[in-house]
Amino acid sequence: MTVPISVTVNGRAHELEVEPRMLLVHLLREELNLTGTHVGCDTSQCGACTVIVDGSSAKSCTVLAVQADGGSITTIEGLSAEGEMHPLQQAFWDEHGLQCGYCTPGMIMSGVDLLERHPDPSDDDIRRGLDGNLCRCTGYEHIINAVKSAAGGAE
Amino acid sequence: MTMQATPGQLVGQRVRRREDPRLVKGRGSYVDDMKLPGMLHLAFKRSDVAHGIIRSIDTSAAEAMPGVELVLTGAQLAEIIPPMPVATPFPAPDHHAVTPDRVRYVGEPIAVVVATDRFLAADAADVIEVDIEELPAVIDPERAANGDPAVIHEAFENNLAVPFAPAGTGVNPETLEVEDESALNEAFENADVVVSQRMFSQRLVPNAMEPRGVIARFEPGNDELTVWSTTQNPHIARTLLAAILGMGQHQVRVIAPDVGGGFGSKINVYGEDFAAAAISRDIGRPVKWIEDRSEAFMTTIHGRDVIGYIDLAATGEGKVTAVKMRLIADIGAYEMVLTAAIPTLVAFMISGVYDIPVVRAELTEVFTNKMPTDAYRGAGRPEGIYFLERAMDMLASELGMDPADVRRVNFIQPDQFPYTTAGGMVYDSGEYERLLDQALENAGWEQMKADRDAARAEGRIVGLGMSFYTEICGFGPSAAMPTVGLWEHASVSVERDGKVRASSGASSHGQGHETTFAQMLADDLGIPMDDISIIHGDTGQVREGTGTFGSRSQVVGGTALLMASGKVKDKMRVFAAQMLETQPGDLSFSDGMIGPTGQEDTGVAFAEVAGFAYIPIPLPPDTEPGLSEEAFWEPEGFTWPFGCYITQVEIDRDTGELELQRFVGVDDCGNVINPLIVAGQIHGGIAQGVGQALTEEAVYDEGSGQLLTASFMDYQIPRARDFPRFELDHTVTPSPLNPMGVKGIGEAGTIGSTPSIVNAAVDALSGHGVEHIDMMLRPEKLWRLIQGGDA
Numbered sequence: 001m002t003v004p005i006s007v008t009v010n011g012r013a014h015e016l017e018v019e020p021r022m023l024l025v026h027l028l029r030e031e032l033n034l035t036g037t038h039v040g041c042d043t044s045q046c047g048a049c050t051v052i053v054d055g056s057s058a059k060s061c062t063v064l065a066v067q068a069d070g071g072s073i074t075t076i077e078g079l080s081a082e083g084e085m086h087p088l089q090q091a092f093w094d095e096h097g098l099q100c101g102y103c104t105p106g107m108i109m110s111g112v113d114l115l116e117r118h119p120d121p122s123d124d125d126i127r128r129g130l131d132g133n134l135c136r137c138t139g140y141e142h143i144i145n146a147v148k149s150a151a152g153g154a155e
Numbered sequence: 156m157t158m159q160a161t162p163g164q165l166v167g168q169r170v171r172r173r174e175d176p177r178l179v180k181g182r183g184s185y186v187d188d189m190k191l192p193g194m195l196h197l198a199f200k201r202s203d204v205a206h207g208i209i210r211s212i213d214t215s216a217a218e219a220m221p222g223v224e225l226v227l228t229g230a231q232l233a234e235i236i237p238p239m240p241v242a243t244p245f246p247a248p249d250h251h252a253v254t255p256d257r258v259r260y261v262g263e264p265i266a267v268v269v270a271t272d273r274f275l276a277a278d279a280a281d282v283i284e285v286d287i288e289e290l291p292a293v294i295d296p297e298r299a300a301n302g303d304p305a306v307i308h309e310a311f312e313n314n315l316a317v318p319f320a321p322a323g324t325g326v327n328p329e330t331l332e333v334e335d336e337s338a339l340n341e342a343f344e345n346a347d348v349v350v351s352q353r354m355f356s357q358r359l360v361p362n363a364m365e366p367r368g369v370i371a372r373f374e375p376g377n378d379e380l381t382v383w384s385t386t387q388n389p390h391i392a393r394t395l396l397a398a399i400l401g402m403g404q405h406q407v408r409v410i411a412p413d414v415g416g417g418f419g420s421k422i423n424v425y426g427e428d429f430a431a432a433a434i435s436r437d438i439g440r441p442v443k444w445i446e447d448r449s450e451a452f453m454t455t456i457h458g459r460d461v462i463g464y465i466d467l468a469a470t471g472e473g474k475v476t477a478v479k480m481r482l483i484a485d486i487g488a489y490e491m492v493l494t495a496a497i498p499t500l501v502a503f504m505i506s507g508v509y510d511i512p513v514v515r516a517e518l519t520e521v522f523t524n525k526m527p528t529d530a531y532r533g534a535g536r537p538e539g540i541y542f543l544e545r546a547m548d549m550l551a552s553e554l555g556m557d558p559a560d561v562r563r564v565n566f567i568q569p570d571q572f573p574y575t576t577a578g579g580m581v582y583d584s585g586e587y588e589r590l591l592d593q594a595l596e597n598a599g600w601e602q603m604k605a606d607r608d609a610a611r612a613e614g615r616i617v618g619l620g621m622s623f624y625t626e627i628c629g630f631g632p633s634a635a636m637p638t639v640g641l642w643e644h645a646s647v648s649v650e651r652d653g654k655v656r657a658s659s660g661a662s663s664h665g666q667g668h669e670t671t672f673a674q675m676l677a678d679d680l681g682i683p684m685d686d687i688s689i690i691h692g693d694t695g696q697v698r699e700g701t702g703t704f705g706s707r708s709q710v711v712g713g714t715a716l717l718m719a720s721g722k723v724k725d726k727m728r729v730f731a732a733q734m735l736e737t738q739p740g741d742l743s744f745s746d747g748m749i750g751p752t753g754q755e756d757t758g759v760a761f762a763e764v765a766g767f768a769y770i771p772i773p774l775p776p777d778t779e780p781g782l783s784e785e786a787f788w789e790p791e792g793f794t795w796p797f798g799c800y801i802t803q804v805e806i807d808r809d810t811g812e813l814e815l816q817r818f819v820g821v822d823d824c825g826n827v828i829n830p831l832i833v834a835g836q837i838h839g840g841i842a843q844g845v846g847q848a849l850t851e852e853a854v855y856d857e858g859s860g861q862l863l864t865a866s867f868m869d870y871q872i873p874r875a876r877d878f879p880r881f882e883l884d885h886t887v888t889p890s891p892l893n894p895m896g897v898k899g900i901g902e903a904g905t906i907g908s909t910p911s912i913v914n915a916a917v918d919a920l921s922g923h924g925v926e927h928i929d930m931m932l933r934p935e936k937l938w939r940l941i942q943g944g945d946a
């Protein structure tokens with residue numbers, strides 16, 4: 001059994017037939033080939049799958065594809081125009097905010113949401129704001145620096 | 156601030172990573188991102204009991220499901236492939252990719268489903284019926300070592316994998332026989348102070364953020380197998396896959412695309428990899444398997460799990476006269492590639508940074524019904540340094556000495572290098588006291604102590620911790636892993652347009668090889684970094700290799716690249732000399748020019764020489780056209796980085812929660828190629844070491860053998876809010892064993908941070924009669940100690 005849904009992803013409208021049990025992250029990765037959104041756990045702890053759904057960050061492994069029906073989604077691939085970098089992407093590069101890069105798309109999408117809520121965040125704001133995103137490589141400090149630097153750059 | 160890449164003198168600069176643009180845009184290419192035409196998906200039926208005999212398996216319901224192409228039991232797979240290999244010289248029990256008869260840990264594969272999509276494959280695996288006659292779960296390694304409550308492998312009496320491996324003073328290094336106990340006995344009999352403590356470096360789950368995964372594509376007709384794998388070492392994977400499949404190495408290509416972290420856990424070739432390759436060959440279609448996180452917890456190798464009974468003898472002035480470690484390693488149910496070797500590294504660390512005349516380590520490795528252990532970041536060195544650095548603090552406490560002073564009086568002195576420990580390890584270089592002084596100054600140690608005392612006077616529970624580590628890095632030489640070899644391979648090709656393609660057998664999975672290697676070569680060749688591409692992670696493009704582990708990529712891989720680059724330069728000098736009508740020996744490389752040393756700009760352009768090398772009219776005598784060279788390089792010994800970590804913690808009296816308030820570190824990894832990347836490695840290492848101290852512990856239920864900590868909900872890897880800003884610095888003591896004077900930095904943070912934090916916690920609770928606390932330092936444990944109870 002499948003269910004028809006319509007979603008707008010990175011500005012592009014899609015009409016799809018999906019299994020009711022399909023998760024949004026699998027819709028993005030398997031159906032739309034947007035593989036920048038990663039799966040890092042089964043329990044919505046790691047945040048590697050974070051995307052923006054209707055303006056707020058969401059862990060796309062916790063959202064059923066059918067729940068996104070009618071919604072607008074931005075993934076890491078849609079964060080900036082092709083060939084350019086969003087200030088957060090640029091800042092992660094400049095500040096060495098990543099190593100293996102696996103958590104990075106989710107970390108950046110959470111950072112986008114964080115900066116919307118805290119345009120001038122303190123270290124503590126960032127550490128708490130990224131509580132739902134796990135990174136095993138960086139020890140987080142360069143990620144904090146990146147988010148701070150992006151906030152400064154946006155002023 | 157970071158610097159843009161500019162030609163010349165890039166080594167030592169904070170160059171931004173070339174890997175990052177693709178990764179921050181979500182354009183990386185990890186194994187799970189790939190789809191091949193006609194690809195099928197695997198799911199594994201796994202044991203939900205820890206120990207038992209498989210009586211029957213019913214796969215009929217799974218086979219009947221639409222979209223299921225094939226179901227294989229372990230017994231059926233065992234007809235296609237033999238048991239998996241190990242790379243250690245100890246006898247090992249048979250370990251099948253999918254178990255044919257018995258289960259020995261929760262999560263062990265029992266059968267594999269091949270289906271048209273991954274969810275369908277998982278559904279089908281769920282309906283496989285398995286009847287298992289349960290046996291008692293063997294969980295406690297000290298009971299297990301007496302065969303209690305069961306024996307896991309019949310051929311290994313009392314579950315002893317390595318029954319007794321002594322090392323150190325009085326042990327014949329050839330026969331491993333204890334020949335003379337007198338020095339050891341004398342040291343303890345004559346000691347003013349003896350510190351004795353049972354300690355535990357608990358079992359950890361590596362948890363790279365990217366789980367394991369594999370795509371195997373066998374091409375019938377060509378009889379070639381290509382495997383895309385989340386491996387740290389594609390060439391070792393290639394060799395092992397070829398051996399198990401009975402294929403030639405020339406028929407197997409392993410590609411490690413972007414790999415999302417490894418920390419040692421992706422050194423191994425796992426059962427799922429062998430099964431995927433064998434199945435693809437059997438059915439002639441590509442197959443894919445991607446691990447989910449609960450599988451990663453249950454069935455990717457674990458780390459640590461070593462009990463240490465530590466005895467330390469010292470004079471009243473704090474001079475250590477002997478250290479003895481009796482080590483019991485719980486290695487889990489089987490031996491993987493390096494399982495049996497890792498605990499031997501604990502014994503190698505017994506002297507730490509101290510000039511200790513008498514040492515003895517005795518190691519026993521025990522099978523239990525748990526996931527096998529193997530290399531996890533630090534791999535043996537964290538356990539050894541933790542045991543020793545805890546004991547040093549206990550000695551300081553016993554003598555009422557400052558922890559800095561008790562270390563200072565025992566340091567190996569700079570004029571003692573190269574230094575051979577009583578256990579036979581040869582340290583390359585070190586200057587410990589200078590680094591200690593730097594750390595004390597940076598921390599404001601005296602002020603820290605005064606502040607701690609003032610806080611205590613207010614009733615707060617504050618403690619300071621210190622650790623001083625060294626570690627074994629830059630693995631080889633080959634003698635250290637005689638079944639595999641521990642050299643590295645590199646190639647450098649200058650194309651006819653003057654651009655450079657260089658390859659390394661070291662295989663990055665987050666370390667930034669594409670950047671540091673290019674920095675190094677840009678300086679060596681005198682050309683812009685952007686003119687150099689670094690190829691790694693593909694046995695089809697990189698002719699040979701060993702891989703990335705044991706903090707060896709820059710030391711061994713980097714040196715191999717420099718050797719290959721040197722050979723290419725020698726050849727370019729021959730062509731350039733002919734063009735310039737001069738002698739090759741007089742020529743140097745700078746700013747894209749090759750010319751007389753100091754006047755390179757008067758010579759000929761690098762690109763012009765490259766072009767000439769491919770159309771050499773006339774060809775210089777005794778010279779082949781073209782510019783492509785390769786090199787194998789193997790170090791003569793290990794490198795030994797070192798450092799000191801000073802921490803401050805405060806424990807909440809009401810909740811037992813521990814806050815890490817300061818982290819002051821000084822590291823010495825020799826010369827630094829890219830300080831930005833080195834800082835990142837230290838940060839990440841610290842985070843994992845803090846994780847061991849504070850939040851991570853893999854727990855198996857004593858009765859059922861179930862893994863109780865099998866998700867991020869029950870096993871917490873540290874989060875951003877668990878850390879203060881790191882206050883880091885470094886000294887530079889180059890290694891004499893390689894031309895760049897580098898030592899390796901991948902594991903340092905993990906090794907030094909754990910003992911520093913536990914030392915701080917014990918210091919904090921010293922007023923509550925606490926002399927030692929086993930990790931992890933969960934709030935409940937600390938709260939009970941504050942209440943005067945047992946942990």
